[in-house]
Amino acid sequence: MSETTSPTELTSQYTAQVSADLERNTKEQERIGAEIAALQEQLTALQRDHQVLVGIQQVIDTAPPSARSEPAAAADSAAVPAPRTETATTPATGTRKRTKAKKTGSAARRSPAKKAAAAPPAAKSDTAKTKQTKLVDLVRGHLAEQSEPRSAAEIATALGQAHPDRSIKTTVIRTTLEGLVARTQAQRSKQGSSVYYTAPETPEKATSKQTEEAASAEA
Secondary structure (H helix, E strand, C coil), X not given: CXXXXXXXXXXXXXXXXXXXXXXXXXXXXXXXXXXXXXXXXXXXXXXXXXXXXXXXXXXXXXXXXXXXXXXXXXXXXXXCCCXXXXXXXXXXXXXHHHHXXXXXXXXXXXXXXHHHHHHHHHHHHHHHHHCCCCXXXXXXXXXXXXXXXXXXXXXXXXXXXXXXXXXXXXXXXXHHHHHHHHCCCCEEEEECCEEEEECCCCHHHHHHHHHHHHHHHHC
């Protein structure tokens, strides 16, 4: 009798151990995959910011102050008469007054050009600020605004509607959420076969929850 049951028990033990090892291996793969995806997203954002900053630097380098002042200086030299002609027809004081007036006019002409040249970097900086919003920040902010658990598909749909200019996929959102869970910046729960995510509980929320549970218990 013992010879027939012993192999069965041994097989059951091996099966349980293999199942536990397989589940542990799968969870570890998911955790590492989520971390890799989050790091890849951070690298992509840094590369995008680097390209924007390089573009701004190129705009500044291509329009130095000396290059902008050269055309105006050439116009001034062409507009001022020769010294010998001025001394022959006009007193020296009148020459100095007209020269000062022409220099003032040339300075007025150069000031709008400087303002126009300074405008593109400002526009570039606004674009850089707009592109700095990361997907992980959007997901974290969306979770903080929710009062109930949300699935990855629900979060992807909500963010897609709020940001139609961005390509938001459910798989990327799920990977980002797992990364937040790994960094204790989000909480994961299961309801049947579905997985839901919530923002981590703050001390205020935890106190409020304990108060509600105590009140319900007294009732």
